[in-house]
Amino acid sequence: MPVAPDSVADVARAIQLALAPVFLLTGIAGLLNVMAGRLARIIDRGRMISQGEAIRPERESVEAELKSLELRRHFTSYAITASTIAALLLCLVVATLFFEAMLNVALGWLVGGLFTASTLALTVGLAYFLREVHLSTQIRLSIPGSKS
Numbered sequence: 001m002p003v004a005p006d007s008v009a010d011v012a013r014a015i016q017l018a019l020a021p022v023f024l025l026t027g028i029a030g031l032l033n034v035m036a037g038r039l040a041r042i043i044d045r046g047r048m049i050s051q052g053e054a055i056r057p058e059r060e061s062v063e064a065e066l067k068s069l070e071l072r073r074h075f076t077s078y079a080i081t082a083s084t085i086a087a088l089l090l091c092l093v094v095a096t097l098f099f100e101a102m103l104n105v106a107l108g109w110l111v112g113g114l115f116t117a118s119t120l121a122l123t124v125g126l127a128y129f130l131r132e133v134h135l136s137t138q139i140r141l142s143i144p145g146s147k148s
Contacts, residue, residue: 014101018094021115028087028122032080035129038136039076042069068135075132082125089118 046069049062093114100107 011098011101014097018097021090021093021097025087025090028083028090031125031129032083032087035076035080035083038132039073039080042073042076045069046073068138072132072135075128075135079125079128079132082121082128086118086122086125089114089121093118 046066049066049069093111096107096111096114099105100111
């Protein structure tokens, strides 16, 4: 069954519209890679400390660092979750654009809503990630003999 010229034009238009969300998906994938790397480092550091491989003079400083690592782990996990939700919503945007073209139905309101929700989820993810980065720079190392 041959495809009508209008259908081909509609599909081509849907592909053009879907390119922007796909590029955004690529950016989110890069962010997720960075976030997953940080989470792996946080977990590795926690294991190293809890197994006694890290030499720390005071028990209190070990407990404080473990608490800090746990908080950082939570923030990074929330950031990954929110960013993944943003990516999933963007996938729905792309699918909706194709359904709109294939079914010749006006779904602009749905595309707009999904894209807005995706942007909000990405904003939440980036805010959690920023909080984790901020916490990682606030580590206070206890030096024997110092009064900090």
